[in-house]
Amino acid sequence: MTSxxxxxxxxxxxxxxFATKSGWGDGLPIVSPTVERVQACxxxxxxxxxxVIGVEPVKERVLTAEKVAANAVLAGxxxxxxxxxxAAVQAMCAEEYLLHGSSSSTGGCAALVVxxxxxxxxxxxxxxxxxxxxxxxxALVIGRAVRLVIRNLVDVRPGDLDxxxxxxxxxxxxxxxxxxxxxxxxxLAQERGIPADGTSAVTVMAASGxxxxxxxxxxxxxxxxxxFASEIRANMLHYSIWxxxxxxxxxxQLRDKFEAAGWSKADVRQFIFERAQVRRRDWEAVGKxxxxxxxxxxxxxxxxxxxxHLLVVSAGGPAGGFGMVVPPWLGTGSAAVTVPVGACVDC
Amino acid sequence: xxxxxxLELVDPTSEAPESTARPAPxxxxxAGGTIGLLSNGKTGTAKLFDHLERMLRxxxxxxxxxxxxKAHYSAPAEDTLxxxxxxWSALFAGVGD
Amino acid sequence: xxxxxxxxxxxGVMTTTFVDAAELMARACGMGGYAFAVIEHPISSATxxxxxxxxxxxxxxxxxxxxx
Numbered sequence: 001m002t003s004x005x006x007x008x009x010x011x012x013x014x015x016x017x018f019a020t021k022s023g024w025g026d027g028l029p030i031v032s033p034t035v036e037r038v039q040a041c042x043x044x045x046x047x048x049x050x051x052v053i054g055v056e057p058v059k060e061r062v063l064t065a066e067k068v069a070a071n072a073v074l075a076g077x078x079x080x081x082x083x084x085x086x087a088a089v090q091a092m093c094a095e096e097y098l099l100h101g102s103s104s105s106t107g108g109c110a111a112l113v114v115x116x117x118x119x120x121x122x123x124x125x126x127x128x129x130x131x132x133x134x135x136x137x138x139a140l141v142i143g144r145a146v147r148l149v150i151r152n153l154v155d156v157r158p159g160d161l162d163x164x165x166x167x168x169x170x171x172x173x174x175x176x177x178x179x180x181x182x183x184x185x186x187x188l189a190q191e192r193g194i195p196a197d198g199t200s201a202v203t204v205m206a207a208s209g210x211x212x213x214x215x216x217x218x219x220x221x222x223x224x225x226x227x228f229a230s231e232i233r234a235n236m237l238h239y240s241i242w243x244x245x246x247x248x249x250x251x252x253q254l255r256d257k258f259e260a261a262g263w264s265k266a267d268v269r270q271f272i273f274e275r276a277q278v279r280r281r282d283w284e285a286v287g288k289x290x291x292x293x294x295x296x297x298x299x300x301x302x303x304x305x306x307x308x309h310l311l312v313v314s315a316g317g318p319a320g321g322f323g324m325v326v327p328p329w330l331g332t333g334s335a336a337v338t339v340p341v342g343a344c345v346d347c
Numbered sequence: 348x349x350x351x352x353x354l355e356l357v358d359p360t361s362e363a364p365e366s367t368a369r370p371a372p373x374x375x376x377x378a379g380g381t382i383g384l385l386s387n388g389k390t391g392t393a394k395l396f397d398h399l400e401r402m403l404r405x406x407x408x409x410x411x412x413x414x415x416x417k418a419h420y421s422a423p424a425e426d427t428l429x430x431x432x433x434x435w436s437a438l439f440a441g442v443g444d
Numbered sequence: 445x446x447x448x449x450x451x452x453x454x455x456g457v458m459t460t461t462f463v464d465a466a467e468l469m470a471r472a473c474g475m476g477g478y479a480f481a482v483i484e485h486p487i488s489s490a491t492x493x494x495x496x497x498x499x500x501x502x503x504x505x506x507x508x509x510x511x512x
Contacts, residue, residue: 005358015354024359038357061363070359104465152360163465291390371451373512383452391487391495398499406503433450437510439502440447441457443465444487 003049004066006035024074024152026144026172033070041069044079045086045342053086054093056154058100063089063153068145071152075145080123081138084202085145087341088113088175091204092146096335102206103156107240108164109329111146112207112247113175114313115139116189117200119341125177129317131249132210132324136177143173168209176315182252183314184259191265191312192338200341205245205311206334208327211235216253216321221263222271224254224323229275231325232303236278237286242331243302245309248272249324251316269307276303311336378408380436385428386416392442399439409436453510457502459485481505 009015015032019025024033031037042049042065049066056063065086072085092099092111102109115125123138134140156162164171180187189201215227228248236243248268250258258268281297283289304310316322328334374380382403384396396414403409413435415428432438447454458465458480482505483498490498 005362007356007358009354009356010352011354015356019356022360032354033357033359035355035357059363061361066357067359067361070357074359148359155361159464161465163462370448371453373453373510375512377510385447389488391490394492395487395490395495395499395502398496399502402499402503429447429450432447432452435447435452437453437455438447439455439457439481439506441481442483442487443456443458443462444485 004064004070019074023157024148026148026151028144028172030074031076033073037073038066038069041072041077041079041082042066045069045083047086047342054090056093056099057095059155061154063093063149067153068149071148072141072145075148076141077145080119081142081145083341084113084115084119084123084142084200085149087202087339088142088146088204089149091202091337091339094335094337094339097204097206097337098334099150099154100156102329102334103150103154104161104163105329106163106165107208107329108167108171109206109208109334110168110170110174111143111150112170112205112326113139113143113146114188114203114205114247114311115142115175115177115200116180116187116194116203117341118198119200120177120180123177127177127179127315128182131176131179131315131317132174134173135317139175139177140173143170143175146175147171147173170207170209174207176249176313179252179314179316183255185255185265185312185314188311188313189338189340194338194340201338202341203311203336203338205247205326205336206329207247208235208239208329210249210324210326213323213325214321215323219257219260221258221261221267224257224321225268225271226275228323228325229272232272232276232327233278233282235325235327236276236301236303237282237288239327240330241278241280241283241301242328242333243305243309244328244331244333245311245336246272246276246303246328247311247313247324247326247336249313249315249326251320251322252314252318253321254323255314265312266307268312269304269310272310273302273304273307277301305332374436377403377436379410381411381413381434382409383413383415383432383435383438385432385438385440386414387441387443388416389442389444391444395442396439455502455506455509456480458482459487461485481509 047065051065
C-alpha cells in the first residue's frame with residue numbers, strides 16, 4: 001500500500017495558508033500536519049503509517065493511521081491524544097455504527113466519545129467542571145479530530161454529503177472522560193465488556209444535542225430517575241420516537257443519592273427502561289396528531305429496546321443536582337460501539 | 348546549490364480513486380416484467396409509490412410490483428434484499444426528501 | 445445505486461432539495477454518471493393530488509432513465 005500524498009511548502013506560514021485554502025480545517029485555527037508531527041503520533045501509538053484503523057463500509061473508504069494522525073494534528077492533538085482518536089475512528093467504522101448514514105443525515109447528529117481508563121489521567125482529563133463545555137482540553141481536541149476525520153476522510157461536509165438541517169455544537173467536538181475516580185459505579189467501558197485490567201477504552205454514540213435536567217429536592221433515586229425518564233419521553237415525542245441508545249450523565253451531587261441508596265448502574269438502567277416509554281396517541285398533545293392514526297394509537301414505544309441500551313456515565317462538576325440526557329440520532333439506526341485504546345507506551 | 352528549507356505536509360483527505368462501476372444495461376420495454384419499489388420508510392413515500400405502482404401496471408404493462416422497505420434511512424439496502432432485487436427487471440429507490 | 449452494481453436498472457428518486465447530495469454521493473461511490481429522477485419537494489406533507497402529480501413526473505423521467 002502506498003503512503004499518503006505529500007505537499008511541499010516553504011515554511012510554517014505557507015503550510016497554514018495551504019491547509020486552510022485546501023479546506024482541511026473547520027474554520028478554527030489549525031496546526032499544520034507536517035510529516036514530523038504525523039510521525040510523532042504514529043511512533044507514540046506504535047503504528048505503521050499504512051496500518052488500517054478502519055474501513056467506512058458504504059463508500060469502502062480505508063482510513064489509515066497516517067491519515068487519521070494528520071487529522072489529529074490538524075485538530076491540535078499531541079501524540080498522546082492520538083491513540084484515543086484512532087480508537088474512536090475504529091469504533092465509528094463498525095458496521096452497526098452506520099458512520100456514513102448517521103453523519104450525512106438531515107438529523108444532524110454528532111459523534112459522542114466517552115473515554116474510560118488510565119489514559120484519562122495521562123491526558124489530564126478529569127471529567128468534572130464543564131465536562132461538556134471544554135472543561136478538559138484534551139477532550140476538546142480529540143473530539144475535534146474525530147469531526148475532521150468525518151469531513152476529510154469520509155468526505156462528509158456541510159452542504160455536500162452532510163445534509164444536516166441544524167446539527168448541534170457537538171459537531172465541533174463532543175468528547176468527555178468519565179469521572180471514574182469519584183464514583184462508586186463501574187466505568188461505562190467495563191459495563192460494556194472491557195476488562196478491568198487497566199485497559200483504556202472509548203465508547204462512541206451517534207448523538208443528538210444534550211439536554212440538562214435538574215432535581216436536587218429529593219434523595220429518592222426513583223424521583224431523580226423519573227426526571228431523566230420524563231426528559232427522554234419528551235425527546236421521543238418532540239424529536240424522534242424510535243428507541244435506541246440514550247446516554248445519561250450524573251453529576252456527583254446526584255450520584256451521592258444513588259450511592260447512599262445502594263443503587264448500581266444496572267438498577268438505573270432497569271428503572272429507566274421501564275419508565276421511558278410513550279403511547280403513539282401521546283403525539284396528539286404535541287401537535288403531531290396528524291400521524292397518530294386510528295389503528296395503532298395505543299401502541300407503546302420504548303426509548304430503550306433493552307436496559308443495556310442505556311449508557312450511564314459519571315461526569316460533571318461537584319455542585320448542582322444536574323444530569324444530562326443525550327438522545328440518539330435515530331433509534332437503532334446507529335448502535336453505540338466500545339473499543340479498547342490500542343498500543344499506549346506510557347500509560 | 349543551496350538546500351532550500353521546506354516542510355512536507357501529509358495530506359489529510361481521502362485519496363479514494365473512482366471505481367470502475369458501470370450502470371446496468373437497459374431493456375427496450377418492461378412489459379411483463381417485475382419492478383421493485385424500495386422505500387426508505389419515510390412518510391409519504393408509500394403513498395407516492397401507490398400511485399407509481401398503479402401507473403406501472405396500467406400503462407407500462409408491468410406484471411408484478413414488489414414493495415420493500417430499507418431498514419435505515421441513509422444506509423444502502425441489506426445484502427439479502429439486494430439478492431432479491433437482482434431478480435427484478437428494474438427498481439425505484441427513494442425518496443430522498 | 446446498489447441495484448446497478450447487481451445488474452438491475454435503477455432509478456434513485458430524490459426531491460429537488462436533495463439533488464446536490466445525490467450527485468455528490470454518486471461521485472463519491474465512483475459512478476459519476478448515475479442518473480436519478482427529481483420530483484418536487486416535499487413528500488411528507490403533500491396532498492394526494494400532489495403525490496399523483498409527482499408519481500406522473502417520476503414515471504415520465506423513468507421512461508428516459510430505465511428504457512433503451
